[in-house]
Amino acid sequence: MIEVKHLTKQFGSHLAVDNISFTAEKGEILGFLGPNGAGKSTTMRMITGFFPPTDGTVIVGGNDILTQSIAARKKIGYLPENAPVYPDMTVIRYLDFCADIRGFSGAARKQRVGETLERCFLTGVRHQAVNTLSKGYKQRVCFAQSILHDPEYLILDEPTDGLDPNQKHEVRLMIREMSATKAIIFSTHILDEVDTVCSRAIIIADGKVVADDTPDGLRQRSGFHGSVVLTVTGAERDGLEKEITTLDGVASVSVVDADADRTTLRIFPGDPAVPVADRVIASVGRNGATIASVFVEQGRLDDVFRDITTGK
Numbered sequence: 001m002i003e004v005k006h007l008t009k010q011f012g013s014h015l016a017v018d019n020i021s022f023t024a025e026k027g028e029i030l031g032f033l034g035p036n037g038a039g040k041s042t043t044m045r046m047i048t049g050f051f052p053p054t055d056g057t058v059i060v061g062g063n064d065i066l067t068q069s070i071a072a073r074k075k076i077g078y079l080p081e082n083a084p085v086y087p088d089m090t091v092i093r094y095l096d097f098c099a100d101i102r103g104f105s106g107a108a109r110k111q112r113v114g115e116t117l118e119r120c121f122l123t124g125v126r127h128q129a130v131n132t133l134s135k136g137y138k139q140r141v142c143f144a145q146s147i148l149h150d151p152e153y154l155i156l157d158e159p160t161d162g163l164d165p166n167q168k169h170e171v172r173l174m175i176r177e178m179s180a181t182k183a184i185i186f187s188t189h190i191l192d193e194v195d196t197v198c199s200r201a202i203i204i205a206d207g208k209v210v211a212d213d214t215p216d217g218l219r220q221r222s223g224f225h226g227s228v229v230l231t232v233t234g235a236e237r238d239g240l241e242k243e244i245t246t247l248d249g250v251a252s253v254s255v256v257d258a259d260a261d262r263t264t265l266r267i268f269p270g271d272p273a274v275p276v277a278d279r280v281i282a283s284v285g286r287n288g289a290t291i292a293s294v295f296v297e298q299g300r301l302d303d304v305f306r307d308i309t310t311g312k
């Protein structure tokens with residue numbers, strides 16, 4: 001487990017990280033979200049021992065990153081933002097070098113590098129100099145160095161940043177594949193990634209944790225969660241709207257879109273946990289209208305993110 005305890009970082013008069021605490025267990029993929037400048041990279045740098053906190057600490061698999069730094073860092077793989085890679089080295093030479101630093105030699109080093117090349121789909125470019133690789137492949141090389149020693153804890157700072165959709169997909173697959181035996185914390189600006197990859201997400205704003213929940217839990221915070229979006233044709237709009245408003249469990253109805261023959265209504269339930277779709281559908285039948293489409297909104301993560309981080 002990674003235990004982040006009251007982590008704080010002050011840069012001069014600027015409080016970049018303000019008393020952050022959370023835990024991440026093995027098997028968890030924890031998304032770390034927040035607007036630009038919220039303090040994500042700074043928090044990750046402190047978790048990995050890259051620089052010291054002003055206050056608080058981090059316990060990595062039982063070892064304190066401040067007082068048992070070497071033991072703690074051995075358990076961590078870290079993909080920093082803008083990861084430095086020696087550009088003139090070939091991929092295999094660079095990974096050999098990283099394996100050396102991690103204390104592998106001889107057959108163990110060869111095996112470790114070979115496995116990592118395969119896992120990161122780098123075998124085909126292993127003899128190519130890093131500076132001749134595309135951005136996506138460079139990112140894979142950085143990713144490869146972070147998993148080379150098969151760490152129990154992976155801290156990935158925007159691992160899919162700048163990758164094309166296929167490469168993003170591959171990196172997400174790798175993250176998912178590795179999560180069974182590791183705790184993974186990764187930062188991202190892509191909210192879809194939270195849905196497809198994360199078991200939990202932490203949102204930070206102005207250096208503070210403002211939400212810590214599952215993707216579903218976050219969606220449920222949307223004001224649209226549980227609302228029914230109904231599009232009908234051939235309706236007498238006012239009559240239908242009035243009838244739906246009076247249905248049991250319905251709090252309010254708003255018109256989303258309307259033209260001469262098509263109307264889209266959004267129906268808000270009094271309690272999102274008590275569905276009203278069946279009753280709404282029955283009332284359309286009574287009004288002689290035809291349903292073109294109907295769905296129950298789960299809530300969009302980008303709306304929730306905006307609400308939480310801007311208070312709007």
Ligand SMILES: Nc1ncnc2c1ncn2[C@@H]1O[C@H](COP(=O)(O)OP(=O)(O)OP(=O)(O)O)[C@@H](O)[C@H]1O
Nearest residue numbers: 011014016034035036037038039040041042043081
């Ligand atoms: N070494 C530093 N010296 C001074 N201020 C810093 C330093 N590193 C970060 N900061 C400041 O701390 C705040 C948090 O920065 P950080 O890079 O952690 O944000 P972030 O959430 O990772 O942002 P982004 O999404 O843009 O990567 C910012 O205001 C930044 O300018």
